[in-house]
Amino acid sequence: MGATEVSRNPKFHVRMKHIDIRHHFLSDAVEAGTLTIQYCPTNDQLADIMTKALPRHKFETFRKELGVQKL
Numbered sequence: 906m907g908a909t910e911v912s913r914n915p916k917f918h919v920r921m922k923h924i925d926i927r928h929h930f931l932s933d934a935v936e937a938g939t940l941t942i943q944y945c946p947t948n949d950q951l952a953d954i955m956t957k958a959l960p961r962h963k964f965e966t967f968r969k970e971l972g973v974q975k976l
Contacts, residue, residue, distance in 0.1 A: 953967065954967040954971065
């Protein structure tokens, strides 16, 4: 959610000065209207299957949603 707020609200820019300007392309794209950022709840975050150890049920659910078949 923090990344979403930074992209939408320029008031955070003062706190983010340590980030190089080229990394603010998301904020620029949101301002231009070429990109929309939406919140994705943790329970729907498919990327977790690649980054976290998940309980079996959640792993199998995400695997099914990704279309990966069990060997």
